[in-house]
Amino acid sequence: MAPTRAQPALPLLLLALTAVLLPGPGGARTSVHPPEAILPRGGSIQVNCSASCATPLMLGLETQLPKVEVDSGDNWKLFELSDIQEDSSPICFSDCGHDQETALATITVYWFPEVQLAPLPPWHPVGDNLTLRCLVTGGAPRARLSAVLLRGEEELSPRRPVVGEPAEVTATLLAGRGDHGANFSCRTELDLRPQGLGLFQNTSAPRQLRTFVLPVTRPQLVAPERLEVGTLEPVDCSLDGLFPSLEAQVHLELGEQRLNSITTYHEDSVSAKATIQVTAEQEGIQLLRCVVRLANQTRATHSTVTVYDFPGPNLTLSEPEVSEGNLVTVSCEAHAGAVVTLSDAQPGPPSSQVKFLINASAEDDGRLFSCSAALEVARKVLYKNRTLELRVLYGPRLDERDCLGNWTWQEGSQKTLRCQAWGNPAPLLSCTRKTDGALLPIGVVSFVKRELDGTYLCRAVSSRGEVTREVFLKVLWDNQNNLVIIIVVIIAALVSTLVLAAYLYNRQRKIKKYKIQKALEGATMKLNTQATPP
Numbered sequence: 001m002a003p004t005r006a007q008p009a010l011p012l013l014l015l016a017l018t019a020v021l022l023p024g025p026g027g028a029r030t031s032v033h034p035p036e037a038i039l040p041r042g043g044s045i046q047v048n049c050s051a052s053c054a055t056p057l058m059l060g061l062e063t064q065l066p067k068v069e070v071d072s073g074d075n076w077k078l079f080e081l082s083d084i085q086e087d088s089s090p091i092c093f094s095d096c097g098h099d100q101e102t103a104l105a106t107i108t109v110y111w112f113p114e115v116q117l118a119p120l121p122p123w124h125p126v127g128d129n130l131t132l133r134c135l136v137t138g139g140a141p142r143a144r145l146s147a148v149l150l151r152g153e154e155e156l157s158p159r160r161p162v163v164g165e166p167a168e169v170t171a172t173l174l175a176g177r178g179d180h181g182a183n184f185s186c187r188t189e190l191d192l193r194p195q196g197l198g199l200f201q202n203t204s205a206p207r208q209l210r211t212f213v214l215p216v217t218r219p220q221l222v223a224p225e226r227l228e229v230g231t232l233e234p235v236d237c238s239l240d241g242l243f244p245s246l247e248a249q250v251h252l253e254l255g256e257q258r259l260n261s262i263t264t265y266h267e268d269s270v271s272a273k274a275t276i277q278v279t280a281e282q283e284g285i286q287l288l289r290c291v292v293r294l295a296n297q298t299r300a301t302h303s304t305v306t307v308y309d310f311p312g313p314n315l316t317l318s319e320p321e322v323s324e325g326n327l328v329t330v331s332c333e334a335h336a337g338a339v340v341t342l343s344d345a346q347p348g349p350p351s352s353q354v355k356f357l358i359n360a361s362a363e364d365d366g367r368l369f370s371c372s373a374a375l376e377v378a379r380k381v382l383y384k385n386r387t388l389e390l391r392v393l394y395g396p397r398l399d400e401r402d403c404l405g406n407w408t409w410q411e412g413s414q415k416t417l418r419c420q421a422w423g424n425p426a427p428l429l430s431c432t433r434k435t436d437g438a439l440l441p442i443g444v445v446s447f448v449k450r451e452l453d454g455t456y457l458c459r460a461v462s463s464r465g466e467v468t469r470e471v472f473l474k475v476l477w478d479n480q481n482n483l484v485i486i487i488v489v490i491i492a493a494l495v496s497t498l499v500l501a502a503y504l505y506n507r508q509r510k511i512k513k514y515k516i517q518k519a520l521e522g523a524t525m526k527l528n529t530q531a532t533p534p
């Protein structure tokens with residue numbers, strides 16, 4: 001604000017020129033012109049003192065003010081008074097021979113005050129009374145000076161007189177949300193209209209008020225209870241019911257580390273989201289804090305987070321690919337403090353390391369081993385699982401189970417011929433007829449033909465070797481059956497003829513034999529009786 005000292009350069013302002021004659025003692029008269037004047041501080045004025053007699057013995061002006069006689073006549077003198085800083089009453093005197101007479105002039109000095117609004121608090125809570133203080137320094141004449149407090153252009157109270165130095169004029173305001181951002185100021189009015197001058201207003205520099213609402217509730221913090229080293233976890237903190245939400249600041253911190261967060265503003269609330277990533281150095285219990293700051297106040301919430309490091313267990317096979325009949329070590333090892341469980345292992349005491357041996361067989365090809373590590377973190381058991389597949393090299397294999405050796409099919413029927421070679425690496429199977437190299441129809445045969453009949457040689461080949469197997473495929477058809485019956489009948493007829501012939505022949509022979517026997521028996525008896533000694 002500019003200084004209020006009225007400039008001496010201001011033009012001289014004279015009041016009404018009504019001459020007022022002051023009666024002096026003894027009837028003599030001295031007059032002054034002007035008898036009343038109002039002028040800006042530091043200004044100057046010309047005062048004409050005159051006597052009623054034609055040639056006064058004495059004529060002058062008595063004043064503290066610097067004065068210069070600028071003109072004179074027989075019975076008058078014109079003085080110039082300058083640099084008038086305050087109200088003053090110069091006295092004109094004259095002596096017409098008998099007595100001295102005097103006349104008083106009244107000079108009123110006016111100047112504009114310096115007005116300012118006492119600083120407002122940086123923030124003021126909504127619902128609290130705010131006292132606005134207007135400070136008025138200087139200014140005159142005070143009787144004509146008043147002050148009023150303003151919100152924008154709106155007057156907050158009646159105009160008040162300005163009393164004291166500096167003068168203080170106050171107004172109390174119940175702060176509301178609508179006062180946020182409002183500009184307050186103070187205006188003084190120097191009303192010199194009765195003196196024929198104007199109404200002079202001086203306004204203080206405006207001050208902007210900021211009001212706020214911050215509930216006493218704590219911000220809501222949504223965060224994980226456990227945080228694994230190396231993983232990313234979201235954290236969210238929000239607070240409702242604040243005003244002006246755009247002015248609120250939210251920050252999240254984990255231990256000493258400030259988290260980079262993104263704050264979102266809503267009409268009456270604010271929320272911040274951050275992503276936490278912890279390092280192995282932070283392992284243990286950490287404090288997570290959310291602080292909402294508005295005006296010069298804060299609201300904070302905290303929670304504890306258990307930071308843990310839990311790499312999955314190391315599941316290993318001594319060899320991921322072995323030939324059957326070899327021993328393989330399956331072992332699983334986890335972080336100290338964790339307990340591992342290995343599939344198919346003998347149950348044992350809880351340990352962070354488990355291993356066992358297996359003799360790899362063909363059945364173990366593709367077998368999955370799984371290891372589960374369990375770690376208790378903040379009263380919760382967490383699991384990390386690993387799975388490995390064992391590859392066993394075996395085969396090629398082509399035995400009765402895989403490829404049936406004997407097939408007997410009826411011509412015209414529908415059959416499925418199964419023949420599969422096994423092994424790792426997978427063997428190549430080919431079956432060809434021994435006689436002509438025709439291929440064996442593996443799979444669905446929708447119409448069995450007699451031409452398929454034959455003996456086939458199946459070969460299964462892999463990088464590990466070769467196995468072979470014979471497959472007999474017999475196809476039965478109707479004509480063949482008739483021939484068989486005819487042959488059987490012919491054979492039966494032949495056989496029966498032969499049998500009959502043989503019987504008849506035998507019988508003939510037996511009769512002859514009997515006769516010869518009888519003859520032989522008679523001769524023997526004769527010999528015996530002759531040989532018997534007496």
Ligand SMILES: *[C@@H]1O[C@H](CO)[C@@H](O)[C@H](O)[C@H]1NC(C)=O
Pocket residue numbers: 033048049050071073076077078
């Ligand atoms: C001063 O006053 C006298 C008497 O009223 C008058 O005659 C004279 O002219 C005045 N002087 C000036 C400079 O106005």
Ligand SMILES: *[C@@H]1O[C@H](CO)[C@@H](O)[C@H](O)[C@H]1NC(C)=O
Pocket residue numbers: 121122123296297
């Ligand atoms: C906030 O500011 C007000 C005045 O502006 C003061 O009374 C209060 O003590 C301050 N509060 C805090 C927490 O600094």
Ligand SMILES: *[C@@H]1O[C@H](CO)[C@@H](O)[C@H](O)[C@H]1NC(C)=O
Pocket residue numbers: 127128129172174
């Ligand atoms: C604010 O001031 C008014 C009077 O000016 C009073 O009635 C009211 O109780 C005050 N309110 C508060 C919150 O201080």
Ligand SMILES: *[C@@H]1O[C@H](CO)[C@@H](O)[C@H](O)[C@H]1NC(C)=O
Pocket residue numbers: 152181182183206208
């Ligand atoms: C208050 O004053 C500032 C700067 O002078 C201005 O930007 C703002 O709009 C004003 N506020 C109102 C409510 O007029």
Ligand SMILES: *[C@@H]1O[C@H](CO)[C@@H](O)[C@H](O)[C@H]1NC(C)=O
Pocket residue numbers: 001002003004112113114199200201202203
């Ligand atoms: C006060 O107001 C007047 C006009 O009303 C102006 O001339 C003057 O410079 C103002 N003073 C200050 C200190 O602003």
Ligand SMILES: *[C@@H]1O[C@H](CO)[C@@H](O)[C@H](O)[C@H]1NC(C)=O
Pocket residue numbers: 325326327359360
């Ligand atoms: C693995 O088992 C096979 C047959 O079951 C056996 O011949 C072989 O000796 C075993 N291997 C070892 C290393 O024990």
Ligand SMILES: *[C@@H]1O[C@H](CO)[C@@H](O)[C@H](O)[C@H]1NC(C)=O
Pocket residue numbers: 313314333334335336
């Ligand atoms: C698992 O293997 C990795 C890399 O080989 C090693 O750094 C880590 O220490 C192992 N973990 C355990 C629990 O043995």
Ligand SMILES: *[C@@H]1O[C@H](CO)[C@@H](O)[C@H](O)[C@H]1NC(C)=O
Pocket residue numbers: 341372383384385
């Ligand atoms: C890991 O294995 C354990 C027990 O074997 C099981 O309870 C858990 O659900 C598994 N976890 C996962 C993620 O597969």
Ligand SMILES: *[C@@H]1O[C@H](CO)[C@@H](O)[C@H](O)[C@H]1NC(C)=O
Pocket residue numbers: 405406470472
């Ligand atoms: C096929 O079957 C016949 C009789 O049913 C048998 O004599 C022959 O040995 C079998 N051949 C094979 C390879 O099993």
